[in-house]
Amino acid sequence: MSNQKKRNFQIEAFKHRVVVDPKYADKTWKILEHAIHEIYNHNASGLSFEELYRNAYNMVLHKFGEKLYSGLVSTMTSHLKEISKSIEAAQGDSFLEELNRKWNDHNKALQMIRDILMYMDRTYIPSTHKTPVHELGLNLWRDNIIHSSKIQTRLLNTLLELVHRERTGEVIDRGLMRNIIKMLMDLGSLVYQEDFEKPFLEVSAEFYKVESQEFIECCDCGEYLKKAEKRLNEEIERVTHYLDAKSEVKITNVVEKEMIANHMLSLVHMENSGLVNMLLDDKYEDLGRMYNLFRRVPNGLLTIREVMTSHLRETGKQLVTDPERLKDPVEFVQRLLDEKDKYDSIISLAFSNDKTFQNALNSSFEYFINLNARSPEFISLFVDDKLRKGLKGVSEEDVEVILDKVMMLFRYLQEKDVFEKYYKQHLAKRLLSGKTVSDDAERSLIVKLKTECGYQFTSKLEGMFTDMKTSQDTMQGFYASHPELGDGPTLVVQVLTTGSWPTQPNVTCNLPAEMSALCEKFRSYYLGTHTGRRLSWQTNMGTADVKATFGKGQKHELNVSTFQMCVLMLFNNADRLSYKEIEQATEIPASDLKRCLQSMACVKGKNVLRKEPMSKDIGEEDAFFVNDKFTSKFYKVKIGTVVAQKESEPEKQETRQRVEEDRKPQIEAAIVRIMKSRRVLDHNNIIAEVTKQLQSRFLANPTEIKKRIESLIERDFLERDTIDRKLYRYLA
Amino acid sequence: MKIPKDRIRFNVGGRIFETTSTTLANAGRNSFFGALFDDNWALKQSINDSNPNSEFYIDRNPDCFGVLLDLLRTGDLHIPSHVPERLLHREASFYGLLNHVRSAKWGSFDGNRLHHSRSVTGRAPGDGTAIRAGPDGGCCVAHGSMVHVYDWMMEEHPPINLDYQRVNDVAWLDSENVILSACERLGRGDGGMGLFSKSTGELRYKFQVCHENQLKSYTAGALSTSSDYRIFSSCKGRSNEYGIGVWDQISGKQIDFFYESPGWSLGDADKLQWLNGSNCLLVATLFPRKDNCYISMLDFREKRMVWSWSDIDAPITVDEKRVRDAIAMEDCNAVCVVNEYEDLGFIDLRMSGGSVRWSSRSRLMKGKMPDEPCYPKLALHEGLLFSSMDDCISVFCGPDWVLTSRFRQLYGGSICDFSIGGDRLFALHSEENVFDIWETPPPPIL
Numbered sequence A: 001m002s003n004q005k006k007r008n009f010q011i012e013a014f015k016h017r018v019v020v021d022p023k024y025a026d027k028t029w030k031i032l033e034h035a036i037h038e039i040y041n042h043n044a045s046g047l048s049f050e051e052l053y054r055n056a057y058n059m060v061l062h063k064f065g066e067k068l069y070s071g072l073v074s075t076m077t078s079h080l081k082e083i084s085k086s087i088e089a090a091q092g093d094s095f096l097e098e099l100n101r102k103w104n105d106h107n108k109a110l111q112m113i114r115d116i117l118m119y120m121d122r123t124y125i126p127s128t129h130k131t132p133v134h135e136l137g138l139n140l141w142r143d144n145i146i147h148s149s150k151i152q153t154r155l156l157n158t159l160l161e162l163v164h165r166e167r168t169g170e171v172i173d174r175g176l177m178r179n180i181i182k183m184l185m186d187l188g189s190l191v192y193q194e195d196f197e198k199p200f201l202e203v204s205a206e207f208y209k210v211e212s213q214e215f216i217e218c219c220d221c222g223e224y225l226k227k228a229e230k231r232l233n234e235e236i237e238r239v240t241h242y243l244d245a246k247s248e249v250k251i252t253n254v255v256e257k258e259m260i261a262n263h264m265l266s267l268v269h270m271e272n273s274g275l276v277n278m279l280l281d282d283k284y285e286d287l288g289r290m291y292n293l294f295r296r297v298p299n300g301l302l303t304i305r306e307v308m309t310s311h312l313r314e315t316g317k318q319l320v321t322d323p324e325r326l327k328d329p330v331e332f333v334q335r336l337l338d339e340k341d342k343y344d345s346i347i348s349l350a351f352s353n354d355k356t357f358q359n360a361l362n363s364s365f366e367y368f369i370n371l372n373a374r375s376p377e378f379i380s381l382f383v384d385d386k387l388r389k390g391l392k393g394v395s396e397e398d399v400e401v402i403l404d405k406v407m408m409l410f411r412y413l414q415e416k417d418v419f420e421k422y423y424k425q426h427l428a429k430r431l432l433s434g435k436t437v438s439d440d441a442e443r444s445l446i447v448k449l450k451t452e453c454g455y456q457f458t459s460k461l462e463g464m465f466t467d468m469k470t471s472q473d474t475m476q477g478f479y480a481s482h483p484e485l486g487d488g489p490t491l492v493v494q495v496l497t498t499g500s501w502p503t504q505p506n507v508t509c510n511l512p513a514e515m516s517a518l519c520e521k522f523r524s525y526y527l528g529t530h531t532g533r534r535l536s537w538q539t540n541m542g543t544a545d546v547k548a549t550f551g552k553g554q555k556h557e558l559n560v561s562t563f564q565m566c567v568l569m570l571f572n573n574a575d576r577l578s579y580k581e582i583e584q585a586t587e588i589p590a591s592d593l594k595r596c597l598q599s600m601a602c603v604k605g606k607n608v609l610r611k612e613p614m615s616k617d618i619g620e621e622d623a624f625f626v627n628d629k630f631t632s633k634f635y636k637v638k639i640g641t642v643v644a645q646k647e648s649e650p651e652k653q654e655t656r657q658r659v660e661e662d663r664k665p666q667i668e669a670a671i672v673r674i675m676k677s678r679r680v681l682d683h684n685n686i687i688a689e690v691t692k693q694l695q696s697r698f699l700a701n702p703t704e705i706k707k708r709i710e711s712l713i714e715r716d717f718l719e720r721d722t723i724d725r726k727l728y729r730y731l732a
Numbered sequence B: 001m002k003i004p005k006d007r008i009r010f011n012v013g014g015r016i017f018e019t020t021s022t023t024l025a026n027a028g029r030n031s032f033f034g035a036l037f038d039d040n041w042a043l044k045q046s047i048n049d050s051n052p053n054s055e056f057y058i059d060r061n062p063d064c065f066g067v068l069l070d071l072l073r074t075g076d077l078h079i080p081s082h083v084p085e086r087l088l089h090r091e092a093s094f095y096g097l098l099n100h101v102r103s104a105k106w107g108s109f110d111g112n113r114l115h116h117s118r119s120v121t122g123r124a125p126g127d128g129t130a131i132r133a134g135p136d137g138g139c140c141v142a143h144g145s146m147v148h149v150y151d152w153m154m155e156e157h158p159p160i161n162l163d164y165q166r167v168n169d170v171a172w173l174d175s176e177n178v179i180l181s182a183c184e185r186l187g188r189g190d191g192g193m194g195l196f197s198k199s200t201g202e203l204r205y206k207f208q209v210c211h212e213n214q215l216k217s218y219t220a221g222a223l224s225t226s227s228d229y230r231i232f233s234s235c236k237g238r239s240n241e242y243g244i245g246v247w248d249q250i251s252g253k254q255i256d257f258f259y260e261s262p263g264w265s266l267g268d269a270d271k272l273q274w275l276n277g278s279n280c281l282l283v284a285t286l287f288p289r290k291d292n293c294y295i296s297m298l299d300f301r302e303k304r305m306v307w308s309w310s311d312i313d314a315p316i317t318v319d320e321k322r323v324r325d326a327i328a329m330e331d332c333n334a335v336c337v338v339n340e341y342e343d344l345g346f347i348d349l350r351m352s353g354g355s356v357r358w359s360s361r362s363r364l365m366k367g368k369m370p371d372e373p374c375y376p377k378l379a380l381h382e383g384l385l386f387s388s389m390d391d392c393i394s395v396f397c398g399p400d401w402v403l404t405s406r407f408r409q410l411y412g413g414s415i416c417d418f419s420i421g422g423d424r425l426f427a428l429h430s431e432e433n434v435f436d437i438w439e440t441p442p443p444p445i446l
Helices: A002-007 A022-040 A049-061 A065-089 A094-116 A118-128 A133-146 A149-167 A174-186 A189-218 A221-242 A247-268 A275-280 A284-294 A300-321 A329-349 A355-369 A375-390 A396-412 A416-433 A439-453 A455-481 A513-529 A562-570 A579-586 A590-601 A649-678 A683-694 A702-714 B021-025 B032-036 B045-050 B062-074 B085-095 B098-105
Strands: A543-549 A555-561 A576-578 A609-612 A623-626 A636-638 A680-682 A718-720 A727-730 B007-012 B015-020 B056-058 B115-121 B128-133 B139-143 B146-150 B156-160 B167-172 B177-182 B192-197 B203-207 B209-211 B214-216 B218-226 B230-237 B243-248 B254-259 B271-275 B280-285 B294-299 B304-310 B323-329 B334-339 B344-348 B357-359 B377-381 B384-389 B392-397 B402-408 B415-421 B424-429 B434-439
Touching: A022 A049, A022 A065, A022 A094, A049 A065, A049 A094, A049 A118, A049 B032, A049 B056, A065 A094, A065 A118, A065 A133, A065 A149, A094 A118, A094 A133, A094 A149, A094 A174, A094 B032, A118 A133, A118 B085, A133 A149, A133 A189, A149 A174, A149 A189, A149 A221, A174 A189, A174 A221, A189 A221, A189 A247, A221 A247, A221 A275, A221 A284, A247 A284, A247 A300, A275 A284, A275 A300, A284 A300, A284 A329, A300 A329, A300 A355, A329 A355, A329 A375, A329 A396, A355 A396, A375 A396, A375 A416, A375 A439, A396 A439, A416 A439, A416 A455, A416 A649, A439 A455, A455 A513, A543 A562, A555 A562, A562 A579, A562 A590, A576 A579, A579 A590, A579 A623, A590 A609, A649 A680, A649 A683, A649 A702, A649 A727, A680 A683, A683 A702, A702 A718, B007 B062, B015 B021, B015 B062, B021 B032, B021 B062, B032 B085, B062 B085, B062 B098, B085 B098, B128 B167, B128 B424, B139 B167, B139 B424, B139 B434, B146 B167, B146 B177, B177 B218, B192 B218, B209 B230, B209 B254, B230 B271, B230 B280, B271 B323, B280 B323, B294 B323, B323 B377, B334 B377, B377 B415, B384 B415, B392 B415
Parallel strands: A555 A636, B007 B056, B128 B415, B167 B218, B218 B271
Antiparallel strands: A543 A555, A576 A623, A609 A623, A680 A727, A718 A727, B007 B015, B115 B434, B128 B139, B139 B146, B146 B156, B167 B177, B177 B192, B192 B203, B209 B214, B218 B230, B230 B243, B243 B254, B271 B280, B280 B294, B294 B304, B323 B334, B334 B344, B344 B357, B377 B384, B384 B392, B392 B402, B415 B424, B424 B434
């Protein structure tokens, strides 16, 4: 038994548990707790950092991390509760200042506490997934101060009140404002958004709703926009001064919605000051402001553009259809150009050269210019006018500018071939009468037309220039080979290639003997150098300079047309000639003869002939005499033929008809081109493709296209599909 | 010459050290020394006032302080033989200088300059399954149903397990969190995938698979993560849930499931690899888990398999080469594969259905197989290709993948897995449960 007793020893644990003084943790925590108190009481200078750091380290090392952490939470919480009370107690304006001061204190304290507890922050907190010290301090501040029932609403109201005061013109302490807002942001974006931004935006919306209503009732559009712009800039400035940069979009959206989007239509259509008035009065500044503000809201620019377009179309339509305006083509085109200039400068000065606005402008012009079928003619006449006389004394650059503008109008034309027709006629007249002022300007315009419409469009026009040049050389050659002709009358012949020039009715007349002899010599010279050609005389297009001596010996040189020359020459051998006699002798067609006699007998100042009886019109029974009493200040007298500058109604019909005739082969060619590549195509697609192909020259009429198709079917270029009648087949 | 104004005296455990605040500034704001100074690295007023013109006392080990002070002075870590490494780490942790020690301890990774740093002996029974390098130099080793976790100091943390089920794969989510995939136990709902804390070993989240709105138990296989915070795992469930599951790293919720199509294996995959450039996932199911090898690229945006390769119809060669590991190399538009003889092969990623172009140059092992071979493994790191075979790891470089380095540690038998991360390479041996750590030495002085 004694043995047993001996063996009755106690088995000791293999390893002694290290017993730390149970009060150790409490003692250490007391030291740290005291330090935290001292820090909050601004007494930190008496503390030893090393000692505190070491104590915190030891607590974590000896597994008292939890005690340290929870102690920190409760100590900090109790301090914050005290702070909260002192902030609540602050009166009136000092509330924000007190809050700001305490916030700064708390931040400093937090930094020191975090330094002391750094070891816990680095090791204990990550492994236990607790909130790090700094973040904890912010969260506790948020829960105990910002979200305390007595502070939360007061803070919000104070902030909103300050913003309101600033909006109504008072000066507020922006620095303080910035600090407080910064605090809310530091506490997390959610705190900033929920506790300030959201209510701020709501209050702002309400404010601007009321204000915009006031403005719209008492301001005109320009003034309203000025105020809206000012408000917008104020809000943006406010954001840069004391709000989160992310709020800028939100608050500007509020202002845009309340002040612009909600009143967009009433602003644009405002009586006497809306968009149309701004456009009429060229209010660039207001327009620019409207553009910049409306750009910020959905459909804003669309609204401006639509109003501008409809206004432009309306005024344009009036412009081109007003019968008064149609009297003077030059004025008509000049007005179009002025209108274009006006809107160009509005778009460049106010609408920042917005492409969509430029497109709207172009489409509007295209719309109303083509409302008037005579637009192509008028534009050509405008060019004619400019190239005849309008460009004298204008620098080369300015000429280019004018031509560019004309080209721009030309681009709007749908019936470019009609323009071509007229342009050709006008150019022919200019060239033949030697009226063109600047060869360079003429050529420059042709180059422009060429780049716009291609080689085909201008090849004939260029042919006309070539003819003029060749004729000059021919004339030199003619006189060089006939030196004996020096004394007689001088003949200048322009040989025009058929086809290049506008076709004219071939009107012949009996030339005076001297002239017809000369003409015969030229004909034989020309046909001698160029075989296989035919010359016919276009006497209706020529001019002549005739020297004349009147009754009292006054000498003049008369610049007349070929027809007039023929008539005048008759008076070399007679004093009195009746209409019938003149007609018989010259064989000039009646209408032309009447016009030529009218211009010599009935125009004051140019009346080289005297008519009996005296009247405005030429009758078949009239008799004519040389007007011995003819006087003129000038030695050279130009006797114009009475010609309608604008086309007369039948002439217009004729031109129209010719254009239509010319279109037929072009349409047919297009159809054949398309069908050749496609082989089979249905009706609608052919129409669409043909229209597209010919767009650069004219707008093809679908019925005409249909007629051309039928004609091509008759001529076995195409056939209809036997099953689907809408399909056409190309027959090679 | 004047005495520098920023001079400061420390009394550490009775020994006097003198240094300057500019030297201490190298410690950074978030350290013991950082707390002593204000934003301009001048001694804080409160500290200066309390003890003017005298030394600042710290109750710590002076030897370690000296080592750490030199670390701050030079950026180099030199530990004298009489200072235990663990003690130094302890002291560094006090001062908040552990990260300084870690980054001075070894250089940035260079596959051709690796030196054996140390070998750590495990204590698990049976063969190792996988070793995974963590982002900060730690690693975890899976053996059977346990995973042992080590930090960069090779301190072992509590091991982790998921219901003690067989572990298939491990992956680091970040330096603090590890995911583990395990087999399912019949009828118990165990296994699957879990998220664990590295430092405490506690299970923090269990990932779930839903099929037709019902929770299913499943076996999780290979794991991969993507830079857009997704987790991928090959899954095998009770009924139809074969395929690749996708979870969100933040919420932990299952966000997608790519079901495998008949005749094509995904749920059994051995290896998943997320490809950043093409936003696709490489899924490789390899022999001998299945009779055939399947490699696929999945595009989850289009829910489509955008590339695939299989050896189903390939003629069986005399030496019966089978693909044992695969890795996608996005830069070369190829998938690199390896067979049991460590032959490297390449498959073109630009077209589906291409064949393997075996590279004859790498046939170095031909004919001398070790007694107990481990299947070779591949890894790609910063343009270098690594391949393990027997007890060697080979490094291949350049556009033609020439062999540039080869290193081996004799103890422990064949290498069954290796992993690169945190500027370290870890190689796990099949015998003795030992793993080696390979590091690049710190950069030369000049």
